[in-house]
Amino acid sequence: MKRVFTLFLCILGFSLSIFAQDEAPVEVETSVVKISDTEYDLIFNVFIDEDWHLYSQYNPEDASLPMTIKPSVGESGFTLVGKAKESETHTEFSEIWGVDEIFFIEEAVLTQRVKIDDPSLRQVTLNMDAQVCKEFCLPYEDDFTFSLDGGEIIATVAEVDEKSQELAGSLKLDLKNTDLLETSKPVNGEEDKSSNLLQIFLLGFAGGLIAFLTPCVFPLIPLTVSFFTKQSQTKGKGIRxxxxxxxxxxxxxxxxxxxxxYVDSLDPEILNTISTNVWLNVFFFVVLVIFAGSFFGFYSLTLPSSWSTKIDKASGIGGFLGIFFMALTLAIVSFSCTGPILGSLLAGSLTTDGGAMQLTAGMGGFGVALALPFAFFALFPNLLSRLPKSGSWMTTVTVFLGFIELALAFKFLSNADLVGHWNMFKREIFIGTWIVISILTAIFLFGYFNPKGIKVKRVSAFRLLLGLLMIAFAVYLAPGVTKNPKWNQNLLSGFAPPQFYSVYEQDNECPLALNCFKDFDEGMAYAKSVNKPVLLDFTGWACVNCRKMEENVWSNNEIYNTLKDKYVLISLYVDDNENKLPAEKQFDYVKPNGRVKKITTYGDKWATLQTVNFKNASQPYYVLMSPDLEVLNSPQQYTDKITYYNWLKEGLKNFED
Known part of the structure; x- marks a missing residue:
């Protein structure tokens, strides 16, 4: 199973390497033993969660990363006496790396002796950098400060100064009516969540059906089904x-x-942090462009042949296990066609609220759609003769998918531009790019252009119709590049940058040109001065559902006028991690688990404000409150126009009462 996860974990490992983990499946306690006036043993007692293992300092260099213990940056006045002594380790052969790996399970004791060179030194700080793994791996790095005075040991929790304590204290709001936050849910919140998961499942299902039509999968249907029906002793067993x-x-x-x-359970903010990271979005852009190139036929993406060879041999075991390895062989052999579709699904799910559940729904839908033809034709093998033969139509499918991958790639470049505030890939440029891709797709479908260099003798009616649809889509998008579009491109809601992110001069940078504040304290002060209720809008630059709400729900006349005239809008962008807070407003926030989170950007501050006060890390997230911090009704999330309008009216009524 680990072999199957390896490619998938490359993306996950890249993501996790960017971010320091606020949580890890290990806990560390420290102690000090004085050996002499100049030598001390600094002891790490490491407790490892069930089913996890922590790699030793002596793990082979060509395998999983070995642990290192070294002085923290800037530390001096002492030297390490050799490597830390280790308690009992375990050794097991790794089929992935082909070597014996050395690791700890359940508990580890590491004793690092240090020699003090500076007699005035009263404390020593060491850095532990390690890797802890289950089916996948997480980095673990932390600084540990040891007191040499025999007093209480200062461990992973850093001391924070008075300024940090004061600023951190200001994040905790003195909210009233907090029972509404704990016991109430949006009117149709669970229905919306279920509906969203169903939509993602159906999207994955559609992706699986498309993958079925690719050259890597389609020819395997008759071969595989014939194998089962002919090799089995009875027809019933073959079908089973x-x-x-x-x-x-x-x-x-x-x-x-x-x-x-598991990653989502470690830190509820991590998937949102991953999806809104500038360089990870650039990474996804590059990956999808590479995938598009493979669909265009410029090169072929395949997993190492040794994988399929070894797993194919295992499929000869027989019984359930043999059939499982046959399925595994299919997944590996068909990767060159399914990988790009799965990659798009992976990237897309990570950029939406509830990424882990939605990813499961999408992957499940994809797998069901891909598996369905095998089961169907096993039940009705006579229909195999009616399957169309492989041919040029498969080339049409794969090249068409290449253009779709290319269009999706620019969505991730747009995310990076928005979050990074590069001001380069504005809304009109994004729409213009999609217009060009749509026209190129139509030209290909009409038979005038083929990236694979294959001449089309006859354009089928289906290709002609699909080409005309692409031209119609380009015409639909065309007004989006003008200053004052005659109609809104609602189909692009959530994909294109917000309307205020424009190459043309805008009156303000708020959704739908509403008046808004992007600082909580400023917005609350204004609300108090005009005695209006507040709509607290936790949003994000790369939040798809936020754009859908703004462009499809807020644009409703009744809702728009209510927001404009009756409420003070405070929009807090939780992924605004490029705009630094002024130096005097940066601080360390100590979490309940003792870990310290550095609040250096506006995004850090607003994301922490949301989790501390509302125990929620998803966007969009809307709260109605009075200027005196009285919650007016239950928070609302992604929903429909009627529900949202009734929610706004209920908040106004409660404010007036």
Whole structure:
């Protein structure tokens, strides 16, 4: 199973390497033993969560990362006496790396002796950098300060100065009616969540059906089904084995999302942090462009042949296990066609609220759609003769997918531009790029252009119709590049940058040109001066559902006028991590678990404000309150126009009462 996860974990590992983990499946306690006036043993007692393991300092260099213990940056006045002594370790052969790996399970004791060179030195700080793994790995790095005076040991919790304490204290709001936050939910919140998961499942299902039509999967249908029906002793057993084969295909793709659930449980903010990171969005842009190139036929993306060879041999075991490895072989062999579609699904799910559950729904839908033909034709093998033969239509499908991948790639470049405040890829440029891609797609479908260099003898009616639809889509987008579009491109809601992010001069940088504040204290002060209730809008530059709410719900006349005339809008962008807070307003925030989070940007501050006061880390997240911090009704999230308007009216009524 680890082999299947390796490519998937490359993306996950890249993501996690960017961010320091606020939580990890290990806990460390420290102590000091004085050996002499100049030598001390600094002891790390490490407690490791069940099913996890921590790699030793002596783990091979060509395997998982070994632990290191060294002086923290800037530390001096002492030297380490050799490597730390280790308690009992475990050794196990790794099929991934091909070597014996050395690691701890459950508990580890590391004793690092130090020699004091500066007699006035009263404390020593060491850095531990390690890797802790289960089915996937997480980095663990922290500084530990040891007191040499025999007093209480200062461990992972840093001391914060009075200024930090004061600023951190200001994040905790003195809210009234907090029972509304704890016991109430949006009127149709659970329905919306279920509906959203169903939409993602159906989207993944559609992706699986498309993958079925690609050259890597389609030819395998008759081969595989014929194998099961002919090799089995009875027809019933052949059908049972083929159905089991389909089940394993679906299960393998669904399991690819499993690691994200654990990452999400470690830190509710982490998936949002990953999805809004500038350089990760650039990474996704590059990956999707590479995937598009493979669909255009410029090169072929394949997993190492040794993987499929070894797993194919395992498929000869027989029984359930053999069928499972046959499904695994299919997943690896078909990667050159399914990988780009799965990559888009992975990236897209990580940029939406509830990424882990949505990723499972999407991957599950993809696996079910891919497995369905195998099960169907196993039940009705006579229909195999009616399958169309492989041919030029497959080239049309793959090249068309290449253009879709290219269009999706620019969405991630747009995210990076928005979050990074580069001011380069404005709304009109984004829409213009999609217009060009739509026209190129139409030209390809009409037979005048083919990236693979294959001449089209005859354009089918279906290609002609699809080409005309792409031209119609380009015409639909065209007004979006003008200063005052004659109609709104609602189909682009959530994909294109917000309307105020324009190459043309705008009156303000608020949604729909509403008056808004982007600082909580300033907005609350204004609300108090005019005695109006507040709509607290936790949003994000790269938040798809936030744009959909603004462009499809807030644009409703009744809702727009209510927001404009009756409320003070405070929009807090939780992913605004490029705008630094003034130096005097930066501080260290000590979390309940003792960890310290450095608040250096506006995004850090607003994300922490949301989690501290509302125990929620998703966007959009709307709260109605009075200028005196009285919560007026239950918070609202992504919903429909009627529900949102009634919610706004209820807040106004409660404010007036």
């Amino acid at each position: 084995n083929a159905l089991l084969y389909g089940f394993f295909i679906a299960a393998i793709y669904a399991l690819l999302s499993a690691p994200f659930h």
